[in-house]
Amino acid sequence: MSTTAIFGSYVLTRKDGAQHVLRDHWVLVEGTRIAAITPDRPAADEVFDHPGRFVLPGLLNLHNHIFSEAIARTLTEDGNGRRNNKSIVYTVLLPLSKRGAAILTSEERLAIGRMGVLQLLKGGATTVMEPFRSAIPELFDAACEMGLRFYGAPYLFSTSDAKADADGVVHYAGDDGEADLAIWNALYQRWHGQGDGRIRLAMSPHATDTCGPDLLRATAARARELDVPITTHMAQSAGEVATIAQRYGGRTPAEYLDWLGLLGPDLLAAHCHASTDADLKLMAARGAGVLNCPRVFARAGVTAAFGRFAAHGVRTAVGTDGYNMDLLGELNAASMISKIASGNAETASAPELIDAVTATAAAMIKRPDLGVIEQGATADLTVVDMTHPHLQPLHDPRRGLIALANRANIDQVMVDGRLLIHDGRYLHGDEAAITAAGAAAIEKIWALPEAQAAFAG
16 A cells, blocks of 8 residues: 655644644654544655645535537637626637537547646535536536546436527427436436545436426435435526526425425535525525635626625535636635625635635535545545745735635645645646647637627627
8 A cells, every 4th residue: 555645834633623833843644544644754655745735634625517608718708709798608608618518529528627636626616516418418528537526417407498599598309308318217226436535426407497396306316216416507697586486486496496306415406696685595504505716707707605605603614616726716716705795804714715625525425535635535646835935924824825825826636545745746648738729729719600799799
């Protein structure tokens, strides 16, 4: 069994249920487990003795979109691609990801997957939950071969062909629920438990407005039979809220899911920024979680404040949503946006936000072996180099991490005891080649006439 010792000027552990930062300790890894946290230098096959490192539990990013958001990258800023200033979900992300998956070869889809996994790892994540169209199963292949801990969440739709018209009004078409559940079951049989257990599935009915009651009940029943997480998009736009109210007797999206029996501790609802305060109180009472992705909404001038969810007692994790896979940068945005929205400098504190991608996130997917550095825990680690000039002088490493650090400071990423990132570089492939192949595949989608029309002006 191979052993690795990593020195941390700061090591994030837990004491009496709260975060506790140890100074000048070693983390000893044996095989896939953490064997010890000790002030004494241990003997090991590999020793990394670099001062100024902050050794963290591997960061969990529970909401990301490799494929669809790559299509939007550098094209949807400054309101481009929006119709009447409405969501780009139905003008860009859903229609172009569906068309793109159809025109690309399997190898091209795999290239995009590899590029995305590379970005996720270099952004500091060790575990990722990834909702995506089931026509892109190559994302499983990319995560498995590159070493990421991956909760793949193939979408299920009652209506998979929702599109916005020229005025931004969304029209819903199709009835795909039964077929999508069959595809999900086949992918579960193929992938769940692969990669020495690193690859798992989550149940992912796409959103409240694209999934009807029968499909939502069926997906929840199947997920609970298999004990897998349920994730969906909820209250991510005013249009969605209006659609649900019109269809279901004035209910909000949260009330709709509660009516169907989905609003429980196994539900991880992405975004939720259009939820009412009453909705958030209901979510807190049911134990449901919010996956907060503040930056992707900030680009549209929308405030999605971590602090608002947390203030209502809702379990809240932070994810990147795919557009910018810098998880440390996302935490910084969560902090700043929350403070601005509330007018309170004390909201969304550094310890709260670190928990949101470690212990809190791990609990939301029922993985007590993740999100902690302790003897016997799974050896997933994210190591940040705090010696960069923009992080010095450094008095409090947690505040420095949230206020000042970003993906450029990621030094090492370890998953299951295997070092994937060292000195900020991916160890098991050619970064330039991976990036070039993925970008070239996305450019084929950009060349489509419908993409040209979507991004015109």
